[in-house]
Amino acid sequence: MDFKEKLISSFMVFEQDIDLSNPVHEIRSRSLKKFEEKGFPNKKQEAWKYTSLAKILKSDYGIFQKKEVTIELKDVQKYFLYEIDTYKIVFIDGIYSPFLSDTTHDGLDVCLLSAALTNPKYKSLINKYFNKISDKTDSLTLLNTSFSMEGAYIYLPKSVTAEKPIEIMHFSTGKQGDFFLQPRNLIIVEENAEVQILERHQSLSNHRPFTNSVTEIYAKDSSRIDYYKIQNDREEAYLIDNTYISQNTKSNVHVHTFSFGGEITRNNLNFYQNGENCNSTLNGLTIINATQHVDHYTLVSHAQPNCESHQEYKGIFSGKSVGVFNGKILVDKIAQKTNAFQQNNNIVIDDRATINTKPQLEIFADDVKCSHGCTIGQLDEEALFYLRTRGIPINEARGLLTYAFANNVLDSVKIPKLKSRINQIISSKLEIKIRHEL
Amino acid sequence: MLEINNLHASVDGKQILKGIDLKVSSGEVHAIMGPNGSGKSTLSTVIAGHEDFEIDKGEILFEDEDLIDFNTEERAHKGIFLSFQYPVEIPGVTVTNFIKTSINQMRKANGLDEMPANVMLKKIREKSDLLKIDSKFLSRSLNEGFSGGEKKRNEIFQMAMLEPKLAILDETDSGLDIDALKIVANGVNMLRNDDTAVVLITHYQRLLDYIVPDFVHVLSDGKIVKSGNKNLAIELEAKGYDWVK
Structure with missing residues (x-):
């Protein structure tokens, strides 16, 4: 059965x-x-x-x-x-x-x-x-x-x-x-x-x-x-x-x-x-490795005028992990003056990791601001070089850059203790050895 | 302190440095001038150890050790500092925490304990005052959204904090107005003493009015084609680079 x-x-x-x-x-x-x-x-x-x-x-x-x-x-x-x-x-x-x-x-x-x-x-x-x-x-x-x-x-x-x-x-x-x-x-x-x-x-x-x-x-x-x-x-x-x-x-x-x-x-x-005048904010941070798989499937349906939505999803993928982001934004015909933003940024640390990202915008109103963007990349080599010229060893420099990439998602966390908890999880997940108080 | 002998370097198979000889002793300030594309920035990044550049021939000796055996961070630990022409923006890392991390990693590599927080804070305050840097600036993300002048000032701030033996300043004057130029020059002059050396890479003579060099070299097509004292810079400014080619 x-x-x-x-x-x-x-x-x-x-x-x-x-x-x-x-x-x-x-x-x-x-x-x-x-x-x-x-x-x-x-x-x-x-x-x-x-x-x-x-x-x-x-x-x-x-x-x-x-x-x-x-x-x-x-x-x-x-x-x-x-x-x-x-x-x-x-x-x-x-x-x-x-x-x-x-x-x-x-x-x-x-x-x-x-x-x-x-x-x-x-x-x-x-x-x-x-x-x-x-x-x-x-x-x-x-x-x-x-x-x-x-x-x-x-x-x-x-x-x-x-x-x-x-x-x-x-x-x-x-x-x-x-x-x-x-x-x-x-x-x-x-x-x-x-x-x-x-x-x-x-x-x-x-x-x-x-x-x-x-x-x-x-x-x-x-x-x-x-x-x-x-x-x-x-x-x-x-x-x-x-x-x-x-x-x-x-x-x-x-x-x-x-x-x-x-x-x-x-x-x-x-x-x-x-x-009217609603505000929706969706923040995501995914840090996975090995064979982990995380799929974010979001929908924001704008059915009334003068509303906003802000989506920012970030991911760091190592090992053979797989990330998916599918972000759907619907703007109804009457939902004029909608501001809808969507951003999905990813760092792929390992060649074996996969990320699938797909924005899906269906807009039926004519006076709206909608934007979407996605990036998939490795760590910036020039930034790594810069950090290394300041005496920060390569592994620590990688950790610092990855951490910095992830960390700004925490800016909007309003519970200080939760922020520091998540901070700790990020550090351990990224195996960061140097101390930061970013 | 720094001795470069017959240095040939290339990137992606394209030869850029074609036999550089340069000797910089402690206490000296050298200016390297030259037209665009002559290899000025390549020289500075090669000294700092950028891995995209291949050293085909020659040697770079720093305090009698060949730098080829050391990677970028190890060169920094030895006291080599490069001020970038285009400093990289690093969102999510504040200026203060970056400099703290940098200093403590340097100290660790040299077998020292971390700098006590109060000493660090005092030093940050002292150096930022010297460079007329607003304290708000220090809690911003590194170079993110900084104006050209702010970026350069931040480079000099890092230099002042790290107190390197050899500072290579790549086009530090570009993008600076005259007031900022004076502040930056003042910062560099403060670093000058009998144990340190400065290499200024610049396109224009302007900076040299404020940081007076002991030697001026003209780089053209990957080679130093002329060397002289500060008057060479003035002559170059008047006659243009075609004069030395």
Whole structure:
């Protein structure tokens, strides 16, 4: 039985534990049916041309957790940004860990999606927002929706600023072997509210977690959201991240994606601007080696006038690693005065590494500013010579240049501690031995 | 200090230096002048150890060691400094952190501990004051968006910080207005003492009004065709390069 069949037949088992009268269940069943028709994406589809799931689908993954697994805080503390100064929603093998979490309902909701889906108190919000902007034709999103049960639920009421960042953490223990995880997050940020969110997937042992995550984010008028995805998992991990963001008037959403770990990572990051004067910023930094594969597939849909989007993705590729960047910008006929920028710069350190980069602009308005550019290159030989004439040895000079190339993506990280953490990861990933405080 | 004997160098099979002889002793300032394409910049990059250039014949001795045996950074560690005609822009590295890294790598190569932060800071302040460099400038990315004059001033700032034995200044005067030229010249003159030497590569005589050379050489088609004292530069300015060819 292949993995698709296994999933479909598991659905009945899944149904035994949930309330079938909940309207969400209708959505789940419908999604499963569509997934069954479509199946997993393959390389024949344009959007998956450079990323094959064949390798991922070869393994036999556990789907349901057999028993609750606990982990000690001391074993995972290093993955958290702060011990106390963040809200935390922590999952172990897909199951919520109250022990490691620090949730709240005081002024804002930072809690579980399972609670929001089942508690009548949240019913109207769930009806209004759940599965509303996710792509109904994307088979992996459909698959996630079919089994959607657990994940983070974050709600910021009007004009509330979250006083500390929120960390969404998924640990995979490997105690039940290779495991399939489908977290589902729903984030609603009301008018003029503000929040910073970090998301991380981390496996804790030598096994293959396959994560197919879906996050829906609603940024209402004048809201401000900073979202940081830290992808620094162990080298066996597979991650498909599907994020959908709806923006209303004057909202400002900034997503940083740091891709350093994992074997195969695919980020489908979709921005839908539904109000005027929105600002969307997408920053990505990918540093990979060996046989790692990272695919960024972005969409920014400009549907209203006077909005901006800024995309800057950088990558450093060594070994036989493969990078993909596909950036789609849609500008609707009425979206006049759109400013849309896209830049993808890559350094290929090793001749065996590959990068595929493709801008895709579809512009139907006539008074817009759109630009895109990409570069693929080695380190600048003249810059290396310059550094060496200043006594900096060649290896250190290479490290310094690579580091400098990567580092400016951090300029826009607003949480100082996160900035220094990422800085450390970059240094170790690039094996930089000399000390920098750039 | 520096002794170049019968130096022949080429790039991509094209011969550029065709037998250079030059002797620079400590305490001296030499000016190398010549028309475009005569090999002036090649000479400076070859001394600094650029790997694109092939040394076909001859030798470059620095304090009696043949530099051919040493790579670029090792030459820097020995005290050779090259001020670039076109300094490279390096976004993401600030001027301050670059110079700190540079100094400490130099010290490390020479078996010294890192320079204490307060000493470094004091030195940076002192040298930047000397060159009338704004402190804001020091926290900018190296050469990124700098004007031509700022780039050159930054080169001289690095030279002042590193205190090399031999400074080769490649067209440092180009792109400078007269005030900047005076500041830069002042920086170079401060470096002059009995233990250091300066090689100025320049197209025009103008710089030599402010940094007075002990010797002037004229380079043409890869060879030094004439040498003399500072009056040679004045004569060249009046008569043009055709005069020496």
